[in-house]
Amino acid sequence: MMTFPKLAVLGLLLVLGACSRSALDDQGTNDVTLGGATGALGSPSDPTSVAHFQQVVGDRIFFQVDQSTLTQDAQATLSAQANWLMANADYNAVIEGHADEQGTREYNVALGARRANAVREFLISRGVPGSRIETVSYGKERPVAVCSDESCYSQNRRGVTVLRVGLTG
Amino acid sequence: MTRLIRTLLALLLALPLALPGFAQAQTGPLRIEITEGVIEPLPFAVPDFIAENAAAGQFGAQISRVISDNLTGTGLFREIPATAFISRVADFGAPVQYADWKAINAQALITGAVSVQGNQLVVKFRLYDVFSGAEMGSGLQFAGPTDGWRRIAHKVSDAVYSRITGEGGYFDSRVVFVAESGPKDNRRKRLAIMDYDGANVQYLTDGGAIVLAPRFSPTGDRVLYTSYETGQPRIYVLDVGQVQRRVLQSQPGTMSFAPRFGPDGRTVVYSLEQGGNTDIWSLDLGAGATRRLTDAPSIETAPSFSPDGRQIVFESDRSGTQQLYIMPASGGEARRISFGQGRYGTPVWSPRGDLIAFTKQHAGRFHIGVMRIDGSEERLLTASFLDESPTWAPNGRVIMFSRETRGADGTTSLFSVDITGRNLRPVRTPEGASDPAWSPLQQ
Known part of the structure; x- marks a missing residue:
């Protein structure tokens, strides 16, 4: 079923993933870039680095239960993301929409899509060209926190802005 | 109507969502056996199917086990263990000793025989309503590749379930x-x-x-x-x-x-x-x-x-x-x-x-x-x-x-x-x- 070229691509991603994940794990997150490599993380002190975007700007925002409206905190983070993206035009963004486990599987895919799109629309409203922003929903398939109470659910109801080097335009 | 069918109809009618077709079938006094909200499952016996040739050796017991698991798994049936059996079924064609099965309260009896012919497994079975002293439906025979023995067991189970309940089966799925x-x-x-x-x-x-x-x-x-x-x-x-x-x-x-x-x-x-x-x-x-x-x-x-x-x-x-x-x-x-x-x-x-x-x-x-x-x-x-x-x-x-x-x-x-x-x-x-x-x- 799996073709050899795909295995090779997967292997490459795993290698690239290995270095980025260990750094991310220090931040208590484990989002994996499935569709492409993020490139070098760099240092958080370098404002043009991916690490700076993730740790200083903040790569994620959180949602209320079964909602896709952006809280004030979320809007502040996304405004900073928009500024960063406009200053760093080499990067494109994939917005991941996620849901907590308290919902049925397919509904949560749709809910995650709604959330990812809310983030995308906000970034566009702050000047980021829509051509640079894609969305994907993982529904409840990729939790970062695994307990079954609100302290974890609130971390899982999230929109994550994953940077990609914008080679594909 | 045989007692076996009546009992099963009673079981089915006891289900709150019983279908209209069954509601119409309700005739005569029905005894609904509910104990503390739990329906009493119908007791059945399924002796190991007889191996009719050496190559069929292991299949007889395996097929009987799958049939038993299928029926028991519905919650509508309860198996009477072989240790309780009084008579042994040694010949698929011989008359059934109803009294021996009645004595151990087996309301349904399933007998069968297995043979291997070339690469084909041939399975025959009969279903008996013990308390009425009669066969339910006629014997059936299934044949298929030997590695598909479980499917044949499921088909026998579907036939038994279907004859007794009047519902379609679901085991061969x-x-x-x-x-x-x-x-x-x-x-x-x-x-x-x-x-x-x-x-x-x-x-x-x-x-x-x-x-x-x-x-x-x-x-x-x-x-x-x-x-x-x-x-x-x-x-x-x-x-x-x-x-x-x-x-x-x-x-x-x-x-x-x-x-x-x-x-x-x-x-x-x-x-x-x-x-x-x-x-x-x-x-x-x-x-x-x-x-x-x-x-x-x-x-x-x-x-x-x-x-x-x-x-x-x-x-x-x-x-x-x-x-x-x-x-x-x-x-x-x-x-x-x-x-x-x-x-x-x-x-x-x-x-x-x-x-x-x-x-x-x-x-x-x-x-x-x-x-x-x-x-x-x-x-x-x-x-x-x-x-x-x-x-x-x-x-x-x-x-x-x-x-x-x-x-x-x-x-x-x-x-x-x-x-x-x-x-x-x-x-x-x-x-x-x-x-x-x-x-x-x-x-």
Whole structure:
């Protein structure tokens, strides 16, 4: 079923993933870039680095239960993301929409899509060209926190802005 | 009417959702055996099938075990162990000693014989109503490859179940599901298929991509599912025999998921997400033409055809929360059918057409339930931290679903329950399992 070229691509991603994940794990997150490599993380002190975007700007925002409206905190983070993206035009963004486990599987895919799109629309409203922003929903398939109470659910109801080097335009 | 049939009718009539056909069959005084709310299962005996030649040696006992497990698993039957038997069945053709079986209270007796002829396994069986001292129906013979012995055992079981209950069987069927392994924050998900009872598991995908919610075609030869193989959720169709798959929808900038076959095996309904909004579309597998069935800013997903193909039940949050709706198969005005407290999702139309199974979320709990197609007679069958994704047995009497346990070490596994909420049972799988879909009876 799996073709050899795909295995090779997967292997490459795993290698690239290995270095980025260990750094991310220090931040208590484990989002994996499935569709492409993020490139070098760099240092958080370098404002043009991916690490700076993730740790200083903040790569994620959180949602209320079964909602896709952006809280004030979320809007502040996304405004900073928009500024960063406009200053760093080499990067494109994939917005991941996620849901907590308290919902049925397919509904949560749709809910995650709604959330990812809310983030995308906000970034566009702050000047980021829509051509640079894609969305994907993982529904409840990729939790970062695994307990079954609100302290974890609130971390899982999230929109994550994953940077990609914008080679594909 | 024999006593055996009367007893079984009594059992079936005791089910609150017994079907109209059975209500009409109610004649004469019926004895409903309910003890503390539990129906007394009907006792049966199934001595090891006789091996008629040396090559058939091991199959006789194995087939009897599968038949016993099938019948016992329904909750409607109870096996009388061989240690209680007074008489031995040594000759398939010899007259049955009814008194010996009556003495141990075996109301039904199943006898059989097995032989191997070339590479074929030939299985004969007879069913007896012990208390009436008569055979029920006539003896039947099945033949098939020896490695398909379990299927033959399931076919015998279906015939027995069907003769005694008057209902269609469901044992010779398969289940496609998502096998889950690894920790909760890094689950590996593979599409897998197995016999309804958990035997003969075969994996259909390799775990390289998330897969969700498979569904069988009406003939059981193909499976629709959603995969993140490209990075985005896309719907695929897979030929079960060849294990070959193809993507059905790959419009850039969209996601597609929740695909289901129509009863014609040619129409597929699914959810398409564009710009954050999810609606239901249909696709003609032959022509490739797509058609939009809903057009609303709310989430419309989890469609399921009525067995006659004329209507679709689906879930939508257009009222503010997830609820169930029915619309014509061509789209158009939908009517809401769920009105209870809480959220309703994952509707699945019964193969008999009379009921909708669903997942209900209320007050922090999840339930599997059924309601009539007009939304009346809602009945919750289960309650737990997280139950979801119901699927119907081919006879519309049993529902399988997935249940997830709480916490960081939470696992997902399959259960079955009958439509009265009785007989909740785990379904054995080699690892975690979710999103089951039951096949039609095999041909």
